[in-house]
Amino acid sequence: MARTNTRFVEAHTEMLTICDAMEIGALLPSENALALRLGVSRTVVRRVLARLDEQAMIVLQGREKVIKRRSTKTDRVEAPPVLLNIDELEGRFLDWVLRMDVPPGTTLNVAQLSKEFSVAAHTLQEFFSSLSRFGIVVRRPKGGWVLHGFTRDYALELSDFRTLLEINSVSHIVTLPDSHEIWLRLDQLENDHNDLLDRIDQDFHDFSQLDETFHTAINNVVTNRFVKEFQKVISLVFHYHFQWNKSDERVRNENAIREHLDYIDALRSRDLNSAQAAAKRHLATSKQTLLSSLKANSHGS
Amino acid sequence: MARTNTRFVEAHTEMLTICDAMEIGALLPSENALALRLGVSRTVVRRVLARLDEQAMIVLQGREKVIKRRSTKTDRVEAPPVLLNIDELEGRFLDWVLRMDVPPGTTLNVAQLSKEFSVAAHTLQEFFSSLSRFGIVVRRPKGGWVLHGFTRDYALELSDFRTLLEINSVSHIVTLPDSHEIWLRLDQLENDHNDLLDRIDQDFHDFSQLDETFHTAINNVVTNRFVKEFQKVISLVFHYHFQWNKSDERVRNENAIREHLDYIDALRSRDLNSAQAAAKRHLATSKQTLLSSLKANSHGS
DNA sequence: CGTACGGTTTTTTATTATTAAAGACATAAA
DNA sequence: TTTATGTCTTTAATAATAAAAAACCGTACG
The missing domain is CATH 1.10.10.10 (Winged helix-like DNA-binding domain superfamily/Winged helix DNA-binding domain)
Incomplete structure (x- = not known):
């Protein structure tokens, strides 16, 4: 006890x-x-x-x-039932929200969910408290929690915020000297994208992971813990949604790859305007994909 | 029990x-x-x-x-000892950190601090969990918490991030039509600033509050919950630090008021470049003030 | 017949009590 | 003097528990 x-x-x-x-x-x-x-x-x-x-x-x-x-x-002494820790919980929770198609406004039952996720009730409480900083869940006045995120407005604002951060990263990148590691990294990523493009018919699933890697690489040139923290939330939400939006996945991903390649080229040109334009183009597509996956999940607004 | x-x-x-x-x-x-x-x-x-x-x-x-x-x-039945809730805790905690001059790297003792702040240990735990999203505290691998924020690097990155968000708000404001409420709000704020300037010798303390109001007004034109959430963190940190940095307070505040007035004028001109320049000038001053208050608190790095 | 009210039971949450683990101090052996 | 162990104190994670909320159900009154 x-x-x-x-x-x-x-x-x-x-x-x-x-x-x-x-x-x-x-x-x-x-x-x-x-x-x-x-x-x-x-x-x-x-x-x-x-x-x-x-x-x-x-x-x-x-x-x-x-x-x-x-x-x-x-x-050997037998082990007590394993409890997940708070880091492992994050993925599980978002998985549950999207897989179960939990609508915004749902009250989240700590006692029940803690059993379902096999975590201590206490751990879940702490997790919700940290999520509340991003407005994904909110605390009710008399105790308890309500799911708030994943509305259409939330997705729009998240996308806008993402664009703001990434455009800033872009303006940093174009000023970096040839010797900076980012250029080598972009070469690698370009190869990875071309690779995937060759086997897109079978492996279009793999894009989700590559997308995350790509954007993380871009944003990592800015050494700022707040950018990084938000980047985590952003990729969490985008990544998890894309995972559950299966409509046109192959076509969508192929397009996104081409946009990424254009984006890389524009960065290499060191021309701020064209680089930012390419970035905006891709981020706008991404936003649309996120919105459509909300609609697909039927609780878009 | x-x-x-x-x-x-x-x-x-x-x-x-x-x-x-x-x-x-x-x-x-x-x-x-x-x-x-x-x-x-x-x-x-x-x-x-x-x-x-x-x-x-x-x-x-x-x-x-x-x-x-x-x-x-x-x-009447006698009331149980009052416990603070998590919202009231926030101010108390930052107050404690700055007043006691708690150095970064200090391990935070939940059992002890919960008595000091008269909150449930549990509440403090939740609060730390939410603060950890902004890197002010971090979780130790085997349990417990360490204070991390309020280093020089933290202040620098926070200031940079703040600038990024506010420059974005500025570029929105200059495009807004005359009918938008922000212009009326800025007129009011200009009056408030001039008012305070007249009685600066006695009331220079009041600037801290006015500063917060001013920046919140600027950033509220962008309807984005992430910007708002972050604005809260920023004003928390800046506000609390300024409160404890008493060196040259009168001069500092008078200068800041003049910068605010220039800033307002620049916004009214609707010229993006001069508006952004004025914003950057003021934010740079603000950054220096934050850094110097860290030095004054002796644990700057 | 329906609806508002109160009795009862079932969940659910916030806090305390309790045990595991960590850490500090003292003491003894090498 | 150093290193290892015995003992005690402190701290943190979880289970138990009482308070509060909410659901359920019968009943009385219009």
Whole structure:
């Protein structure tokens, strides 16, 4: 009825393999050394050693920890049900919203969802609190949460914001010297795009990943944590939506690839106006795709 | 050992005043009506009514709720210790960071801080989780939190990002027709600035508030929730820092007012270049002020 | 016959209590 | 003197719990 003993269980099983890798009769290293090796505190190491002593795997005499026998399957302690941590939760949640086609305005039930996602209710609460900064969910006055994001307005404003950030990145890129790594990166990306174009009929699915990589590369020339943070939200939303919008996917992706290639060329020209124009053209297409995937998901407004 | 009964206590005291405002012998409205009026659920209303019955303030007979007597001070139930909610916490926390001059890298102790701020540990945890989206605090791998924001780099990147957003707002404003409310708003703001300039020697403190109002007005022409959300973070950080940077405050503020006035004039000219130049000039000054207040607080890097 | 009301039960949420883990300090052995 | 262990304190993650909300259902009154 308190925190899980996952650390203890993991340390225990790892300790078994450490023992098995050593001679019977050999001495285990110090508690501090073991703690460092297992990446846990000494408290956990001591609990594990005590358990192993109890199990007659080792014998503790004074400061000596003598290995007595090989481990068997029954020595293992069973693990508590695994709980996801807050980072793993992010993808799961957006997946659920889009897969289940959860309409905006839905009240989000922490108790129920925590079971569904196999996370602690507490973790979900924290996650919602952080999401509320981007307006994807909002806190109700008397407690509880409501899904707010993924409306048409939200998508429009997100797209606009994305354009603002990316146009800024573009204006940085065109001023960068030839020696900057971005140009090499763009060469690679150009190859990757051409590659995918050759096998587009089979692998058009792969574009979603390439799209994310491409935009991240563009925006990474600006070393700004706020740009990066928003970039994460943006790619989260766009990426997840595109994943569920299957209409015309092949054609859409082929077009987008060509736009990316034009975009790369325009950047290389170092002409600010044409680079920004190419960027805007592509981002406008992307916006339309996002809007149409909202319509496809039937709860567009 | 569960949630506080603040709602019950508040509903109870309000119900006492409702009873006192009515005749003795009169009947109280239905539970639903009372629930609506008090802004709580029927469950709370029923608990309150039961308590009042117990206290012989009213008598419940069938569906009738008869008022029996006037209330006395002893009828009131004592309130549980008040806990701040998450919104009130925000200001308190930043205040603490700046007032106590907490250096970046400090580990934040939830158990201890929750007592200091008189909030539930849980609430503080949620708050940190939401702050972590802006990198002000970060989560440590094995649990716990570290203060990260308010470094020199953070201030620089925040200022850059702010400039990016505000320059965008400026380019919107210069295209707006005369009929748009922003022009009226700017006229008002110009008056407020001139007013303050007249009494700058006494009231230079008031600039901080005016500064926030001014920039919010500028950025509100862009109807975008991300811009707005970020504007909140910006004014939070800038506002709180300026509050604690007392060096040259009078001179700084007077200069800033003049920059604001130039800025307003430039906007009115509808010339994009001069408007953006004025904006950049002021934002650069603001950035320097933020940086110098970090230095004044001794933990600038 | 319908509708408003109150009794009852079921969810759901916010907070406390509790246990796991981390860390600090003291002490003893090498 | 250094390094390892024993002991104690502090901190954090989760489960238990009470408060509040909401749903359900019967009943009385028009």
